[in-house]
Amino acid sequence: xxxxxxxxxxxxxxxxxxxxxxxxxxxxxxxxxxxxxxxxxxxxxxxxxxxxxxxxxxxxxxxxxxxxxxxxxxxxxxxxxxxxxxxxxxxxxxxxxxxxxxxxxxxxxxxxxxxxxxxxxxxxxxxxxxxxxxxxxxxxxxxxxxxxxxxxxxxxxxxxxxxxxxxxxxxxxxxxxxxxxxxxxxxxxxxxxxxxxxxxxxxxxxxxxxxxxxxxxxxxxxxxxxxxxxxxxxxxxxxxxxxxxxxxxxxxxxxxxxxxxxxxxxxxxxxxxxxxxxxxxxxxxxxxxxxxxxxxxxxxxxxxxxxxxxxxxxxxxxxxxxxxxxxxxxx
Amino acid sequence: xxxxxxxxxxxxxxxxxxxxxxxxxxxxxxxxxxxxxxxxxxxxxxxxxxxxxxxxxxxxxxxxxxxxxxxxxxxxxxxxxxxxxxxxxxxxxxxxxxxxxxxxxxxxxxxxxxxxxxxxxxxxxxxxxxxxxxxxxxxxxxxxxxxxxxxxxxxxxxxxxxxxxxxxxxxxxxxxxxxxxxxxxxxxxxxxxxxxxxxxxxxxxxxxxxxxxxxxxxxxxxxxxxxxxxxxxxxxxxxxxxxxxxxxxxxxxxxxxxxxxxxxxxxxxxxxxxxxxxxxxxxxxxxxxxxxxxxxxxxxxxxxxxxxxxxxxxxxxxxxxxxxxxxxxxxxxxxxxxxxxxxxxxxxxxxxxxxxxxxxxxxxxxxxxxxxxxxxxxxxxxxxxxxxxxxxxxxxxxxxxxxxxxxxxxxxxxxxxxxxxxxxxxxxxxxxxxxxxxxxxxxxxxxxxxxxxxxxxxxxxxxxxxxxxxx
Numbered sequence: 001x002x003x004x005x006x007x008x009x010x011x012x013x014x015x016x017x018x019x020x021x022x023x024x025x026x027x028x029x030x031x032x033x034x035x036x037x038x039x040x041x042x043x044x045x046x047x048x049x050x051x052x053x054x055x056x057x058x059x060x061x062x063x064x065x066x067x068x069x070x071x072x073x074x075x076x077x078x079x080x081x082x083x084x085x086x087x088x089x090x091x092x093x094x095x096x097x098x099x100x101x102x103x104x105x106x107x108x109x110x111x112x113x114x115x116x117x118x119x120x121x122x123x124x125x126x127x128x129x130x131x132x133x134x135x136x137x138x139x140x141x142x143x144x145x146x147x148x149x150x151x152x153x154x155x156x157x158x159x160x161x162x163x164x165x166x167x168x169x170x171x172x173x174x175x176x177x178x179x180x181x182x183x184x185x186x187x188x189x190x191x192x193x194x195x196x197x198x199x200x201x202x203x204x205x206x207x208x209x210x211x212x213x214x215x216x217x218x219x220x221x222x223x224x225x226x227x228x229x230x231x232x233x234x235x236x237x238x239x240x241x242x243x244x245x246x247x248x249x250x251x252x253x254x255x256x257x258x259x260x261x262x263x264x265x266x267x268x269x270x271x272x273x274x275x276x277x278x279x280x281x282x283x284x285x286x287x288x289x290x291x292x293x294x295x296x297x298x299x300x301x302x303x304x305x306x307x308x309x310x311x312x313x314x315x316x317x318x319x320x321x322x323x324x325x326x327x328x329x330x331x
Numbered sequence: 332x333x334x335x336x337x338x339x340x341x342x343x344x345x346x347x348x349x350x351x352x353x354x355x356x357x358x359x360x361x362x363x364x365x366x367x368x369x370x371x372x373x374x375x376x377x378x379x380x381x382x383x384x385x386x387x388x389x390x391x392x393x394x395x396x397x398x399x400x401x402x403x404x405x406x407x408x409x410x411x412x413x414x415x416x417x418x419x420x421x422x423x424x425x426x427x428x429x430x431x432x433x434x435x436x437x438x439x440x441x442x443x444x445x446x447x448x449x450x451x452x453x454x455x456x457x458x459x460x461x462x463x464x465x466x467x468x469x470x471x472x473x474x475x476x477x478x479x480x481x482x483x484x485x486x487x488x489x490x491x492x493x494x495x496x497x498x499x500x501x502x503x504x505x506x507x508x509x510x511x512x513x514x515x516x517x518x519x520x521x522x523x524x525x526x527x528x529x530x531x532x533x534x535x536x537x538x539x540x541x542x543x544x545x546x547x548x549x550x551x552x553x554x555x556x557x558x559x560x561x562x563x564x565x566x567x568x569x570x571x572x573x574x575x576x577x578x579x580x581x582x583x584x585x586x587x588x589x590x591x592x593x594x595x596x597x598x599x600x601x602x603x604x605x606x607x608x609x610x611x612x613x614x615x616x617x618x619x620x621x622x623x624x625x626x627x628x629x630x631x632x633x634x635x636x637x638x639x640x641x642x643x644x645x646x647x648x649x650x651x652x653x654x655x656x657x658x659x660x661x662x663x664x665x666x667x668x669x670x671x672x673x674x675x676x677x678x679x680x681x682x683x684x685x686x687x688x689x690x691x692x693x694x695x696x697x698x699x700x701x702x703x704x705x706x707x708x709x710x711x712x713x714x715x716x717x718x719x720x721x722x723x724x725x726x727x728x729x730x731x732x733x734x735x736x737x738x739x740x741x742x743x744x745x746x747x748x749x750x751x752x753x754x755x756x757x758x759x760x761x762x763x764x765x766x767x768x769x770x771x772x773x774x775x776x777x778x779x780x781x782x783x784x785x786x787x788x789x790x791x792x793x794x795x796x797x798x799x800x801x802x
Contacts, residue, residue, distance in 0.1 A: 069765060170711075180585075192523040193548050218517035 104134035114147030143205035205235035236276035365441035373405030386537025396514035407459035553712035554582030566684035581684030706746035
């Protein structure tokens with residue numbers, strides 16, 4: 001886990017919404033699947049906030065927190081909010097290789113490192129066949145196109161509509177350059193027909209999710225006893241852009257989970273992820289936006305847009321219910 | 332001496348045996364490609380020996396959980412051909428279609444095999460000129476004992492007509508496994524990739540192939556060629572062997588250094604080669620094999636086995652002949668006849684080309700921090716034909732009436748790493764990331780310098796010390 005990813009949730013409102021969406025999914029599934037009997041496996045970071053919430057909302061008893069770094073692991077042992085949480089000093093991959101799940105599991109592959117996405121995706125895809133039926137799997141992947149590297153300005157040309165730089169024929173655009181690196185990075189998982197347009201800040205998340213979906217669907221063809229029900233996909237950015245996808249591994253003939261999720265307001269698949277691009281708001285702004293229909297008239301200014309390009313007011317209206325409200329408490 | 336009786340032993344094949352044998356040695360994606368092959372052979376026949384304008388032709392393929400269909404405007408099936416040959420299992424010796432054109436079909440099983448592979452009900456509707464008719468293949472016919480001829484029906488309603496000459500094949504009552512595949516997005520992607528690779532030349536010439544409503548884009552299989560007459564260039568060989576024109580090139584698909592991306596990934600090195608790394612084999616413009624990295628194309632046969640180090644090497648070989656049975660392909664058209672003379676003779680040259688680049692990557696792997704990409708800056712990726720055309724202009728190419736050959740190693744146009752010494756050895760080791768951060772912070776004032784660079788600087792420090800202490 002890199003130093004940056006231990007930033008507390010209050011500084012990352014979009015990640016907080018993303019987590020609320022996942023908890024909301026679990027709450028919806030809980031009565032049908034009896035999630036309280038599940039085994040929850042995740043990467044807790046130094047504060048194990050996800051673990052505290054999963055335990056509080058769902059009553060999951062058996063929980064395992066995996067950590068590769070020795071110091072963080074010791075800190076987790078100190079910070080763990082519930083004594084029953086098992087803290088393991090290992091990699092998630094090795095832990096999964098060594099365990100035979102006795103009950104269905106909830107496993108959150110909370111990856112942040114962009115370079116290993118091919119291995120991460122393959123590992124996630126492979127797990128759908130290794131967990132008991134009913135298990136819920138979730139993955140977070142880095143979706144920052146700049147993680148593919150930065151070409152020297154002299155190595156690229158630009159093109160907008162009909163206008164292009166003189167060396168356009170000889171040099172790629174930055175998107176074409178990224179596409180070539182992306183191809184190298186994902187190798188055989190590269191989706192046929194993916195174009196340079198999928199390599200912008202706005203679209204890269206969708207391209208990563210496409211690779212993920214194809215890898216999982218391909219793996220699913222190998223199993224006749226189970227099917228994949230995609231349930232939640234998000235694309236968000238606080239600092240680093242990330243994408244997530246969650247799925248339920250169901251018995252092949254079982255339509256109950258699919259039916260249960262059909263009516264869920266936040267149901268989303270990797271094809272159309274929720275784009276969580278919420279503005280940072282003052283308390284007054286937030287209360288105004290929640291209690292008024294004519295927000296644009298009431299607030300005679302434009303909220304800033306991020307490079308994901310979503311309209312902040314539309315996004316707020318969709319997710320205001322689970323938008324976190326943090327305030328300072330002095331102890 | 333025995334004498335003949337009036338009794339006879341039945342020796343004709345049963346349908347069940349025939350269908351199961353026929354469909355066993357082809358996979359589902361290849362069966363679809365076979366149907367596409369037929370469309371293209373149709374376009375070739377339509378041109379009647381002339382050049383085909385592929386941009387005038389389309390093929391639309393639909394994969395769904397409940398049916399398969401493929402539709403083209405490539406001329407359709409003449410009624411005489413339908414009556415006598417097209418639905419026969421295997422090709423008759425008196426069927427002399429295509430003797431003068433570069434088609435690839437030769438055994439006459441493709442369409443039937445594809446249909447039987449997928450499902451139990453099929454309808455072939457075709458229009459040749461103004462003559463429209465259809466041939467149903469029903470599950471009742473499939474289950475019946477004899478080999479009754481199939482009916483030929485003519486349209487009675489407008490909806491049974493076709494707008495232009497061409498063929499529509501529809502298969503229903505798909506087998507369970509087939510339906511599961513057709514509904515699966517990853518399988519659709521696999522088919523799309525296969526089409527974009529195997530039919531890349533036709534797609535580049537303008538053929539429109541549409542899979543589930545989205546056009547298929549060609550994949551470019553190319554090698555780097557420098558503009559400069561003394562710049563780095565691929566190995567090239569061209570010669571006519573047994574009525575087959577063989578063209579070979581082996582070169583790099585990228586000038587970028589190896590292993591500078593995910594170097595700190597744990598475990599074994601991953602193969603992150605693109606589909607176009609390895610060998611691509613073309614027969615009369617169809618790619619029979621794409622990106623092969625196995626013994627088939629020479630890897631591990633007198634040269635090293637394929638390894639991710641070689642992911643930047645691309646080889647392309649093309650066989651071209653008007654005589655389809657001279658081409659080294661098998662009935663599935665997606666595999667090679669490796670015992671043919673033309674293949675064996677070519678393989679020698681393919682390996683010769685590979686050795687050049689294997690030793691090139693060996694030289695550079697001991698210099699991971701030195702960028703080789705500058706040397707390739709003025710080079711462009713070119714197709715096989717363009718590569719040969721470009722290399723043929725060079726002064727140091729060996730040219731005679733019957734062949735062209737260029738060896739970049741002998742022509743001394745390959746870049747060598749600076750400070751190359753034969754005594755270079757590689758130093759590799761692993762340390763926990765916490766320790767790496769500590770050392771990186773001390774040396775570079777940032778805690779995330781690349782592990783390779785941290786290690787190298789540590790070695791330099793110790794080396795300087797060692798040199799000082801030396802008496």
